Structures are given as C-alpha cells and as structure tokens.
Amino acid sequence: MSGTxxxxxxxxxxxxxxxxxxxxxxxxxxxxxxxxxxxFDKAYTVLGQYLxxxxxxxxxxxxxxxxxxxxxxxxxxxxxxxxxxxxxxx
Amino acid sequence: xxDLSYLETISNKELHAKCLEYGLPNIxxxxxxxKVILRRLRNTILGTQNKKxxxxxxxxxxxVHSSKATPTDVTNAxxxxxADKVPRRNNNINNTxxxxxxxxxxxxxxxxxxxxxxxxxxxxxxxGSSEDDDYYYQMNTPTSLKSQRDDxxxxxxxxxxxxxxxxxxxxxxxxxxxxxxxxxEEPEEPQSxxxxxxxxxxxxxxxxxxxYEQPIERSYRPELSRQNLTQTxxxxxxxxxxxxxxxxxxxxxxxxxxxSGSAAPFNAANTTTTTSGIRQRPSHVExxxxxxxxxxxxxxxxxxxxxxxxxxxxxxxxPMDTESDSxxxxxxxxQPQLQRSSGGNVESPYLSHFSRQLDTRKRSSPLxxxxxxxxxxxxxxxxxxxxxxxxxxxxxxxxxxKFYFCLTVAVILATLIYxxxxxxx
Numbered sequence: 001m002s003g004t005x006x007x008x009x010x011x012x013x014x015x016x017x018x019x020x021x022x023x024x025x026x027x028x029x030x031x032x033x034x035x036x037x038x039x040f041d042k043a044y045t046v047l048g049q050y051l052x053x054x055x056x057x058x059x060x061x062x063x064x065x066x067x068x069x070x071x072x073x074x075x076x077x078x079x080x081x082x083x084x085x086x087x088x089x090x
Numbered sequence: 091x092x093d094l095s096y097l098e099t100i101s102n103k104e105l106h107a108k109c110l111e112y113g114l115p116n117i118x119x120x121x122x123x124x125k126v127i128l129r130r131l132r133n134t135i136l137g138t139q140n141k142k143x144x145x146x147x148x149x150x151x152x153x154v155h156s157s158k159a160t161p162t163d164v165t166n167a168x169x170x171x172x173a174d175k176v177p178r179r180n181n182n183i184n185n186t187x188x189x190x191x192x193x194x195x196x197x198x199x200x201x202x203x204x205x206x207x208x209x210x211x212x213x214x215x216x217x218g219s220s221e222d223d224d225y226y227y228q229m230n231t232p233t234s235l236k237s238q239r240d241d242x243x244x245x246x247x248x249x250x251x252x253x254x255x256x257x258x259x260x261x262x263x264x265x266x267x268x269x270x271x272x273x274x275e276e277p278e279e280p281q282s283x284x285x286x287x288x289x290x291x292x293x294x295x296x297x298x299x300x301x302y303e304q305p306i307e308r309s310y311r312p313e314l315s316r317q318n319l320t321q322t323x324x325x326x327x328x329x330x331x332x333x334x335x336x337x338x339x340x341x342x343x344x345x346x347x348x349x350s351g352s353a354a355p356f357n358a359a360n361t362t363t364t365t366s367g368i369r370q371r372p373s374h375v376e377x378x379x380x381x382x383x384x385x386x387x388x389x390x391x392x393x394x395x396x397x398x399x400x401x402x403x404x405x406x407x408x409p410m411d412t413e414s415d416s417x418x419x420x421x422x423x424x425q426p427q428l429q430r431s432s433g434g435n436v437e438s439p440y441l442s443h444f445s446r447q448l449d450t451r452k453r454s455s456p457l458x459x460x461x462x463x464x465x466x467x468x469x470x471x472x473x474x475x476x477x478x479x480x481x482x483x484x485x486x487x488x489x490x491x492k493f494y495f496c497l498t499v500a501v502i503l504a505t506l507i508y509x510x511x512x513x514x515x
Binding site: 038039049052053054056058059062063066067 | 115117118120122123125126127129130
C-alpha cells in the first residue's frame with residue numbers, strides 16, 4: 001500500500017524495550033496522551049493488548065478507536081507496526 | 091435490546107462464554123478488551139437479526155438502486171456519451187456496434203433489470219460484514235467519509251475497492267454495473283443489435299448467393315428505408331435526401347457505384363463480382379456491423395456522376411486477374427475509410443465533412459489507379475527511356491552537361507589526333 005514511515009521503520013528495526021507509546025507508528029502526542037491516561041504508557045502495554053486480542057486486526061482497531069479515538073488509518077498503522085514487530089522479534 | 095443490557099451486566103467469564111456461544115474467537119475478556127468484545131458480540135447478535143431482516147430488505151434496496159441508477163446514469167452519460175449516442179444512431183445502424191460498446195446504457199431498458207439486481211445482491215452481502223467499520227467511520231470521521239464518498243462517486247475504481255461500506259453502496263452499486271456490465275454486455279450487445287444486424291446479415295448472405303446486381307440493390311434500399319424509419323429521424327435526412335435527389339434506379343446504381351467505383355476504374359471487376367466481393371468482405375472480415383457501415387458510403391451522392399462512367403465499363407466482362415488485384419487495393423483503402431467513417435459518424439455535422447473526404451479520396455483513387463496501371467503496363471518500356479531523357483534534360487539544363495560532354499569529346503579527339511599525327515619518336 002502506502003510507503004512505510006520512518007517512525008515505523010525505527011520501531012520495527014529493534015526490540016521495543018521500554019519505548020514509549022508514542023514510538024508506535026500512528027500514535028502521536030494526542031493519542032499517546034490518551035493511551036497514557038488509560039494506562040497504556042509503554043509500547044509493550046499496547047503490545048500486550050494486541051496479544052490479548054490475539055492479533056485480531058478488527059478487534060485491535062476497535063480497541064484503538066475506543067480507547068484513544070484513533071482514526072482507522074492511525075489504528076491500522078499501529079496494528080501494522082506491532083504486527084511486523086511481532087513477526088520480526090517473536 | 092434486552093440482550094444488550096444483559097450483556098453489559100454480565101461478568102467477564104459470562105461474556106466470554108457468551109462469545110463462544112455465538113461462535114466468536116476464543117479471546118480472553120479483560121477490562122480493557124471488554125468493550126471491544128461486547129461490541130462485537132452485539133454486532134454478531136444483531137447481525138443475525140439483520141441477516142434475517144436483510145433478506146427482506148434487500149429487494150427494497152434493489153428497487154431503490156435500480157430507480158436511482160437510471161437518473162444518475164442519464165445525468166452522467168448525457169454530457170459525454172449522449173453526444174456520441176444520438177448521432178451514432180442517427181448516422182447509421184452500421185455504427186451501432188461501437189455505439190453500443192461505448193454506450194451500453196442505451197440498452198439498459200432491455201437488460202438493466204437483471205444486471206442491477208445482481209449488483210444489488212452483491213452489495214447487500216457486503217453490507218453485513220462491514221457494519222462495524224461504518225459505525226466507527228460515522229462516529230469518528232464523518233467529514234472524511236463524505237469526502238471519500240464523493241471521491242468514490244467520481245472515481246469508479248474506488249467504488250469497486252470499497253464495496254464493503256454500507257452507505258456508499260447505493261451509489262457504488264450503480265457505478266459498478268458500468269464496469270461489470272461492459273465486459274458482460276459485449277457478448278450481450280449483439281443480442282440487442284441482432285435487431286439491426288439481422289437486417290443486414292440476412293439480406294447480405296441472401297445476396298451473396300445470387301450475387302447479381304439488381305436484387306442486391308433493391309435489397310439494400312428496403313433495409314435502409316427500414317433503418318431510417320425504425321431508428322432515428324436524423325437518419326432520414328441523410329438517407330432520405332439521397333433518394334430524393336436521384337431516381338431509384340440511379341440511387342441503386344449510385345450505391346453500387348460507391349462500392350464498385352473504386353474497383354471499376356481498373357476495368358477489372360464486373361459489377362456483380364465487385365459488389366459481391368465488396369459486400370462479402372465485411373461479412374468475412376468483420377461482423378454484420380461492418381455491413382451496416384457500408385451504407386455510409388451512400389452519402390456520397392456525388393459518385394453517380396463519376397461512377398456512371400465506370401458502370402459502363404463494368405458492363406463489359408473482363409478478366410479475373412484484374413478483379414483480384416482490384417479487390418485487394420480497395421480493401422486497403424476502404425478499411426481506413428470504414429474506421430474513419432465510424433469515427434466521423436459520431437456527429438451528424440461530421441457526415442458532410444467526412445463524406446467530402448470520402449468523395450475526394452474515391453475520386454482520387456479511381457483516377458490515380460488507371461494512371462498507374464497504364465504507366466506500368468503500357469509505358470513500361472517507354473517510361474524508362476522517357477524518364478532517362480527527362481533526367482538528362484534536367485541535368486543538362488542545370489549543369490550544361492551537353493557542353494561539357496562535347497568539350498570532353500573534343501579534347502579526347504584532339505589528343506587522339508595529336509597522338510596520331512605526331513610521329514613516334
């Protein structure tokens with residue numbers, strides 16, 4: 001589809017470690033703030049939710065839209081970022 | 091709705107069990123994922139209900155689509171296509187092929203009902219699967235959706251890709267048929283054209299067998315008159331003018347002349363053979379539509395004057411070899427003419443211009459061909475000499491070759507004389 005962003009490449013290029021939520025592709029300051037308020041301050045927490053939902057794209061997107069009011073593009077970017085990271089490091 | 095309130099009150103375990111009952115994937119229900127899973131469970135429960143209702147609602151949507159499709163198509167097609175449609179009908183049945191390929195909408199009334207119903211059914215199936223996204227789109231980005239919808243309306247390819255959206259389904263379904271129908275209608279088009287083609291085809295093969303002049307001409311006229319009467323009023327102008335100008339016999343000859351005129355100048359083809367060959371060509375090479383195109387030459391009412399001359403020659407039987415030669419060349423010229431004629435027939439004003447072009451070409455072709463053959467066959471021995479003479483004369487004029495030639499000859503002679511006269515040492 002569209003080309004990958006630099007943020008996406010940086011996140012997928014290495015283990016996430018203690019990276020902040022805002023390091024995820026598709027999540028900026030506003031969405032990061034909302035996620036932090038909801039308790040998802042680290043990227044691995046979002047990854048945990050992604051895994052709890054069993055990598056289901058629809059559910060994860062719905063969750064993103066529900067928690068931080070992400071748009072479909074933002075949710076899909078975040079999902080793709082986590083999915084590719086999992087394929088790379090899991 | 092009672093189910094919804096019940097689902098909100100149940101615990102995570104119960105909700106998990108409920109999800110398993112409805113066939114949802116075995117996903118752990120947590121506080122964070124509860125909302126999402128609840129929403130999916132609602133959708134599944136309502137989806138089953140919607141599927142039941144959708145079966146009843148689908149025919150309504152189909153009817154709505156069909157009703158809305160016609161005005162949108164008409165409005166969209168009026169500007170670019172209507173101009174093409176109307177004149178093509180007006181010009182000739184011959185061009186109906188291309189008109190139909192470009193404008194299948196003309197024949198919607200015959201076929202639209204079945205095609206549209208199929209399209210609506212497909213969209214209805216998509217609707218059930220993509221309800222979730224629509225809710226979110228509406229919740230989050232209504233404006234972006236509107237813009238996307240507008241784009242999808244304008245761009246048909248987008249509509250094809252995003253068929254899953256509910257709201258857009260109305261317009262998209264209308265637009266899809268164009269793409270889906272076009273390939274489907276290509277084989278179906280002949281069915282609609284069969285009304286027109288059979289006239290040309292049935293008559294043409296019947297003519298081929300007898301292959302004699304008068305029956306062929308007579309057969310063409312009734313066809314043309316029928317076409318004029320049935321299809322368009324504008325056609326009547328182009329076709330009807332010709333019979334008014336000339337008598338029927340002349341017109342029949344004129345039609346032949348238009349066809350045989352190109353072959354006639356070679357003095358090679360009989361009128362019967364030429365007409366048969368010409369009319370058989372479209373049958374072999376092209377479909378009946380090409381035959382229908384042939385009447386476009388009828389517009390060349392000026393031909394009879396030139397062609398009458400050739401018809402006299404046609405009466406005299408001549409060898410077959412020349413016929414074969416004459417047939418090949420007119421084919422080469424006529425094929426582009428056919429293409430151009432079909433393109434030029436798009437609008438009625440082009441007819442006159444195009445007919446002029448045809449006239450000029452056909453005039454030039456018969457006049458030029460005999461010259462070529464006379465030069466090639468009769469003047470072959472003399473032509474080379476004459477050309478050589480002309481070339482020498484032209485060179486002499488430019489470079490004074492004669493002078494230099496005489497000078498060189500004189501010098502050579504002088505040297506010879508000097509050599510001869512002078513005693514050897």
